[in-house]
Amino acid sequence: MATEKLQLFSFSTCPYLQSIVINLKEKQQPFDVSYIDLYDKPDFINDQVPMGRVPVLKFGKELLFESSAINEYLEDISTNKLRPEDPIQRAHTRAWVVFIHDSLMSLYKMLVAKPEDEYADYLDILSTQLIILDQSAATPYFMGQDMSLVDVEIAPLLYRIQLIKNIKGPNLLENTNNLQKVSNNLLNKKSVKESVPDIFDKAFVEKIKGFNGHLAQIIHP
Ligand SMILES: N[C@@H](CCC(=O)N[C@@H](CS)C(=O)NCC(=O)O)C(=O)O
Numbered sequence: 001m002a003t004e005k006l007q008l009f010s011f012s013t014c015p016y017l018q019s020i021v022i023n024l025k026e027k028q029q030p031f032d033v034s035y036i037d038l039y040d041k042p043d044f045i046n047d048q049v050p051m052g053r054v055p056v057l058k059f060g061k062e063l064l065f066e067s068s069a070i071n072e073y074l075e076d077i078s079t080n081k082l083r084p085e086d087p088i089q090r091a092h093t094r095a096w097v098v099f100i101h102d103s104l105m106s107l108y109k110m111l112v113a114k115p116e117d118e119y120a121d122y123l124d125i126l127s128t129q130l131i132i133l134d135q136s137a138a139t140p141y142f143m144g145q146d147m148s149l150v151d152v153e154i155a156p157l158l159y160r161i162q163l164i165k166n167i168k169g170p171n172l173l174e175n176t177n178n179l180q181k182v183s184n185n186l187l188n189k190k191s192v193k194e195s196v197p198d199i200f201d202k203a204f205v206e207k208i209k210g211f212n213g214h215l216a217q218i219i220h221p
Contacts, residue, residue, distance in 0.1 A: 015156035016067035
């Protein structure tokens with residue numbers, strides 16, 4: 001595993017950061033997180049990272065960006081593997097990661113949508129994506145008996161879905177079965193519980209309120 005100190009840069013409610021943190025915790029790899037101001041990013045991010053997007057992983061002279069590439073890198077250097085050996089299963093893993101990132105984007109659009117019909121459209125798109133995930137999910141983990149990179153990537157989505165339900169927003173897993181079981185299992189894991197800072201739940205609600213979209217009008221935090 002890495003010998004140089006791993007330093008992550010992102011902001012506190014970033015789902016892509018959360019997936020890397022879960023991965024590092026599962027691998028019991030020490031790391032530091034620096035939370036940055038998205039409106040005042042450090043120069044090295046503006047200069048070296050395409051589109052200035054975080055999370056970024058720095059160690060020694062290296063700088064990596066794109067959370068799925070970072071998670072794959074962590075697999076490559078770790079003995080505690082979460083990525084399957086079989087090439088077909090690996091391809092499935094990568095494909096589901098792309099699909100999960102698309103679903104996170106739908107969630108984000110649902111959070112920020114202002115007109116009710118636009119909110120309803122993204123709620124619909126996300127619900128469909130969750131049903132597709134449910135139809136492919138095994139239990140207790142997404143790919144079966146063992147935790148995999150798909151779980152690392154889907155946990156931040158499931159975490160947010162649970163928070164939205166807790167504040168009387170829509171129950172997005174209502175029409176799912178296996179996905180609910182995967183969610184219960186993952187959200188009870190130490191690596192997932194400890195993957196966000198203490199202020200996370202409050203910060204996430206504040207973020208929803210700050211978007212001032214339709215969801216902000218209907219939740220009861
Ligand atoms: N596909 C990228 C997405 C990264 C991304 O969208 N990051 C957001 C934070 S969660 C960001 O940096 N937003 C600020 C910006 O685009 O300037 C990944 O997986 O790393």
